[in-house]
Amino acid sequence: MDFELPAEHRMIRDTVREFCQEEIAPIAQEIEDEHRFPQEVFDQLADLDVMGVPVSEEYGGLGGDQLMYALVTEELGRVSGGIGLSYAAHVSLASKPIEMFGTEEQKAEWLAPLASGDAMGAWALTEPGSGSDASDMDTMAERDGDEYVLNGTKQFITNASVAGSVLVKAVTEPGAGYDGISTFIVDPEDDGFEVTTVWDKMGLNCSPTCEIALDDVRVPEDRLLGEEGEGWEQTKKTLDGGRISIAALSTGLAQGAYDHAKEYAGEREQFGQPISKFDAIRDKIVDMHRKVESARLLTHKAAWTYDQGNEVNRESALAKLDASEAARENAEDAVQVLGGYGYTTDFAPQRFYRDAKLMEIGEGTSEIQHLVIGRQLGL
Amino acid sequence: MKVLVTVKEVAEVEDDFEIDGTGVDDRYLEYDLNEWDDYAVEEAVQLQEAGDDIEVVSVTIGPERAEETIRMALAKGVDRAIRVWDDALDQDLLDTATKARVFRAVVEEEEPDLILTGVQAGDDAFGATGVALAESVGQEWAAVVNQLDIDHLLAENVARVHRELEGGVEELTDVELPAVLTIQTGINEPRYASLRGIRQAQSKEIAPKTLADLGLEAGDVESSLFLTEMYEPESESDATLFEGSAEETAAELASVLREKGVGAE
Ligand SMILES: Cc1cc2nc3c(=O)[nH]c(=O)nc-3n(C[C@H](O)[C@H](O)[C@H](O)COP(=O)(O)OP(=O)(O)OC[C@H]3O[C@@H](n4cnc5c(N)ncnc54)[C@H](O)[C@@H]3O)c2cc1C
Numbered sequence: 149m150d151f152e153l154p155a156e157h158r159m160i161r162d163t164v165r166e167f168c169q170e171e172i173a174p175i176a177q178e179i180e181d182e183h184r185f186p187q188e189v190f191d192q193l194a195d196l197d198v199m200g201v202p203v204s205e206e207y208g209g210l211g212g213d214q215l216m217y218a219l220v221t222e223e224l225g226r227v228s229g230g231i232g233l234s235y236a237a238h239v240s241l242a243s244k245p246i247e248m249f250g251t252e253e254q255k256a257e258w259l260a261p262l263a264s265g266d267a268m269g270a271w272a273l274t275e276p277g278s279g280s281d282a283s284d285m286d287t288m289a290e291r292d293g294d295e296y297v298l299n300g301t302k303q304f305i306t307n308a309s310v311a312g313s314v315l316v317k318a319v320t321e322p323g324a325g326y327d328g329i330s331t332f333i334v335d336p337e338d339d340g341f342e343v344t345t346v347w348d349k350m351g352l353n354c355s356p357t358c359e360i361a362l363d364d365v366r367v368p369e370d371r372l373l374g375e376e377g378e379g380w381e382q383t384k385k386t387l388d389g390g391r392i393s394i395a396a397l398s399t400g401l402a403q404g405a406y407d408h409a410k411e412y413a414g415e416r417e418q419f420g421q422p423i424s425k426f427d428a429i430r431d432k433i434v435d436m437h438r439k440v441e442s443a444r445l446l447t448h449k450a451a452w453t454y455d456q457g458n459e460v461n462r463e464s465a466l467a468k469l470d471a472s473e474a475a476r477e478n479a480e481d482a483v484q485v486l487g488g489y490g491y492t493t494d495f496a497p498q499r500f501y502r503d504a505k506l507m508e509i510g511e512g513t514s515e516i517q518h519l520v521i522g523r524q525l526g527l
Numbered sequence: 528m529k530v531l532v533t534v535k536e537v538a539e540v541e542d543d544f545e546i547d548g549t550g551v552d553d554r555y556l557e558y559d560l561n562e563w564d565d566y567a568v569e570e571a572v573q574l575q576e577a578g579d580d581i582e583v584v585s586v587t588i589g590p591e592r593a594e595e596t597i598r599m600a601l602a603k604g605v606d607r608a609i610r611v612w613d614d615a616l617d618q619d620l621l622d623t624a625t626k627a628r629v630f631r632a633v634v635e636e637e638e639p640d641l642i643l644t645g646v647q648a649g650d651d652a653f654g655a656t657g658v659a660l661a662e663s664v665g666q667e668w669a670a671v672v673n674q675l676d677i678d679h680l681l682a683e684n685v686a687r688v689h690r691e692l693e694g695g696v697e698e699l700t701d702v703e704l705p706a707v708l709t710i711q712t713g714i715n716e717p718r719y720a721s722l723r724g725i726r727q728a729q730s731k732e733i734a735p736k737t738l739a740d741l742g743l744e745a746g747d748v749e750s751s752l753f754l755t756e757m758y759e760p761e762s763e764s765d766a767t768l769f770e771g772s773a774e775e776t777a778a779e780l781a782s783v784l785r786e787k788g789v790g791a792e
Contacts, residue, residue, distance in 0.1 A: 155595055155598075155729070156725065156726060156729050158595070159595065159598065159599065159602065159720075159725045159728075160722050160725050160726075163599075163602075163719055163720050163722070163725060164722075166719065167719050195721065196719055196720075196721045196722055197721045197722040197723045198722060201722065210722050210723060210726065211726070212722070212726075220722075
């Protein structure tokens with residue numbers, strides 16, 4: 149067994165890390181305060197070939213593996229949860245399904261601009277009335293000649309307001325349950341597509357989270373991804389990969405929170421000594437370190453399993469469950485280590501705390517991860 | 528046209544460290560591409576992008592560990608690299624003349640039209656290798672270059688350079704090729720390697736060369752400098768605090784700077 153990263157992966161991680169430190173860290177709080185999607189950062193990431201890391205070179209991606217993608221996502225999370233979330237949604241949820249299930253024509257038209265970073269992608273499953281029970285959706289797609297007509301509302305869709313394409317899940321066969329769901333590639337320019345809300349959130353405010361109304365949106369039949377009725381199977385596969393990216397993002401948040409706490413604890417003096425010399429603070433920081441390491445190991449194991457082409461449902465759920473808890477706990481501990489300063493927006497830990505909480509909710513809540521893992525354990 | 532860029536992997540010392548013999552304990556060191564070399568590489572790659580058929584070759588003296596750092600230069604657009612290493616080079620300190628001898632052998636083999644080096648290396652800071660190399664190969668040189676007119680160089684085969692002198696004075700010099708330029712930080716804005724560049728760099732050549740490959744012997748690299756001791760000097764700091772309005776304190780600061788001779792007359 150070899151725990152050493154390949155040289156290529158290390159170089160990529162280090163370069164992205166340097167970029168994040170120099171270009172993102174200085175504005176990370178500002179874009180949160182302004183609730184501003186930083187297009188300029190994504191343009192730079194596109195120039196560096198970051199936007200399509202695990203997409204094949206044939207379609208303009210980098211042709212890297214899931215492990216490389218996890219490393220990059222972790223680095224983004226280490227400085228900005230919001231940029232990391234928009235990135236992970238763009239890659240895992242919006243790009244990979246087109247690569248996995250699309251036709252050559254669809255890949256050329258819709259995947260290539262995502263992989264090169266010319267456009268952002270979004271993925272719309274959740275609805276106001278269906279979250280964890282995602283297959284119980286109300287959005288309908290009715291066939292009309294060589295078109296489909298989409299009607300419904302999608303909720304909490306990352307990137308929808310800045311996207312060049314949105315993958316929309318809709319029911320094509322009412323009453324058929326899981327087998328009645330299909331996926332459509334929708335262009336936000338299509339008539340009847342409207343972003344009705346961009347939510348103000350507890351954190352991650354540089355990543356737009358949108359409500360979408362679909363009102364008689366007509367799409368040609370070649371916008372159907374895969375076959376009719378395959379939408380749910382596609383969703384499960386998509387989330388297997390997506391959860392690895394949320395695990396990686398969470399590992400980054402956990403690491404970032406740890407970095408801030410460790411640095412501060414070495415400098416801040418009380419009772420005549422650095423606070424890191426008090427057992428209580430030292431133990432906290434050691435535990436933070438332990439959580440980062442185990443979250444990363446589970447994440448890399450899930451990514452590795454994915455890259456072997458093996459079933460990864462349990463591994464990715466486990467990694468996401470563990471890493472998202474690590475992120476939230478480390479962020480909370482980082483606030484505590486910084487004391488009153490940790491509670492102010494002049495210091496980063498509060499931002500990590502706000503951002504980390506979502507990791508236990510998005511792409512399946514922690515309760516749902518338990519359900520998925522329990523099922524895999526035969527419980 | 529061929530451009531040769533000398534690059535070096537340097538050790539960077541953490542804020543808190545311990546000295547071990549005549550060096551800094553390895554636990555406190557991180558290895559990276561020398562900062563000045565990063566600018567030299569960028570300048571060479573910009574030249575390559577502006578011209579036709581320009582090959583950029585990097586050369587380093589360093590152990591196998593240095594390959595990863597050198598590969599960063601390849602990722603940024605350098606075409607291929609040469610890494611010179613030999614047991615005889617594994618010394619505490621390689622003096623400038625020794626390094627110049629090794630590089631001269633490479634220059635004789637490669638016959639570049641232009642050689643770029645960093646002004647200095649961040650670790651041992653001799654600041655002399657580039658100039659010593661120019662002397663050794665009998666070429667013209669310009670040191671501490673902070674601006675190079677790339678169009679002029681491509682059109683006229685002459686390096687029109689700005690050099691930074693003491694007290695903020697600048698000098699404009701024309702140097703005919705072949706020549707050696709030592710590159711100052713700030714001459715350009717070094718790019719980040721693109722991820723595709725990093726992937727492609729994995730299969731670019733880093734040719735290992737021993738002294739024998741270059742027609743040299745152990746006797747040619749006997750350094751005449753030896754490290755005898757490494758210690759932390761006693762430090763003292765002397766701070767003056769100005770109090771008052773911005774106008775008053777700025778004026779006080781200006782007069783102190785004038786007294787100390789900072790800035791051009
Ligand atoms: C910032 C953000 C970005 C998002 N991005 C996207 C996106 O890009 N695309 C997209 O489609 N969706 C997105 N979502 C939606 C997200 O996936 C859902 O919010 C999530 O799946 C939970 O659904 P819900 O909010 O409806 O909560 P509910 O499903 O109503 O859950 C409420 C609570 O009940 C618990 N619960 C529900 N069912 C069970 C059960 N069977 N057993 C035990 N407990 C249960 C849950 O765990 C939770 O604690 C995003 C959400 C946010 C906040």
